Amino acid sequence: xxxxxxxxIIKRKEAFLELVxxxxxxxxxxxxxxxxxxxFLHYHGIGVKSSLGLANRYFKISAQQHDKIANFVxxxxxxxxxxKKYRYLGHGLMNEYAKSFGTLGFLIDTEKISELxxxx
Numbered sequence: 001x002x003x004x005x006x007x008x009i010i011k012r013k014e015a016f017l018e019l020v021x022x023x024x025x026x027x028x029x030x031x032x033x034x035x036x037x038x039x040f041l042h043y044h045g046i047g048v049k050s051s052l053g054l055a056n057r058y059f060k061i062s063a064q065q066h067d068k069i070a071n072f073v074x075x076x077x078x079x080x081x082x083x084k085k086y087r088y089l090g091h092g093l094m095n096e097y098a099k100s101f102g103t104l105g106f107l108i109d110t111e112k113i114s115e116l117x118x119x120x
Contacts (some may be wrong), residue, residue, distance in 0.1 A: 016047055035062035036070055063088060068097035
């Protein structure tokens with residue numbers, strides 16, 4: 001049995017590998033669901049090589065398509081550029097993504113940020 005997300009279970013390895021190929025093809029066409037799923041699979045190493053770099057690349061391409069989930073994931077994964085990190089959060093806020101609002105509230109409440117960064 002291969003777990004690919006919280007919602008789907010594939011019982012045959014061949015069916016799973018077929019699904020991964022379909023996802024790759026759709027990700028090439030910048031389909032956000034496919035990009036996010038491929039990012040998830042690579043991040044966790046489920047049925048594909050575990051690769052944080054490749055996962056980040058899939059999520060960033062999806063974020064460029066204004067996907068609110070991908071923008072939130074990129075906010076969580078960005079470690080080098082704080083301005084870019086908060087830009088991702090800002091995109092999530094503009095897309096009215098509840099997790100982005102919750103995170104912003106947490107950051108303000110815990111005084112992790114005292115004022116909104118320029119990127120937001």
